[in-house]
Amino acid sequence: MTDTAGQVIPDGAGGGCRPGQFARPARFFPPGRSWGMRLTIRSDCEWDMPGITVTFIDVNGQTRVIEDAEPGMSMMQVAKAHDVEGILADCGGACSCATCHVYVGDGWMEKVGPPDDVEEALLDMVDDVRQPNSRLSCQISVSSDLDGIELTVAPDPGY
Ligand code: FES
Incomplete structure (x- = not known):
């Protein structure tokens, strides 16, 4: 394993992290230190935050529970992934x-929340299969507020 500067990190560096944590790259004393040794300390562990859970009911009626959605992704990106x-x-x-x-x-x-005007206009184009709870999944951002949400894929309107 190497760090971001391409330096080899010895086996065990970053060790001591507890389950659910991951090790940041090893740190080094600045060049010029006579004993310039590699230093990795326990505080180089960070918590590996659990993902956000999104349940999709796909177009065939199959339930897909996805537990690693990340904030900043769109629900569409989660589904495609x-x-x-x-x-x-x-x-x-x-x-x-x-x-x-x-x-x-x-x-x-x-x-x-409701669709904005652009999304609203697009949803009007699939009016045959539109429902009051219709949204375009590319316009819904994953966030912790939506942990546990269920989304059902709408049928293809066929046009
Ligand atoms: S991906 Fe095209 S409208 Fe959402």
Whole structure:
């Protein structure tokens, strides 16, 4: 293993981290120190934060529980990373295709919030399968507030 500067970190460096922690790269005394030895201390452990759980009901009705969603991702990105059936995301998250259409689970719509005007216009284009809890998953950001959310993939409107 090497650190960010390409220095080899010996086996055991960063050891002593507890389960759920990971070791940051080893630190070094600045050059010029006569004894310039490598130093790794226990405080080089950081907590490996658990992911956020998102449950998708895919277009075939299969339940997919994903426990490693990370804040900053969109729900569409989470679905694509786990090959959730029915999330095509043809536009890559540019809010211009509606192939990432989901229904937000009961009780979650208030936390997710309503679509903005651009998303609203796009949802109007899939009116045949639109519901009051429709959202485009590329426009929903993963956050700790949404830990445990359930999203059902909307059927393809067929046009
Ligand atoms: S990925 Fe195209 S609108 Fe969401």
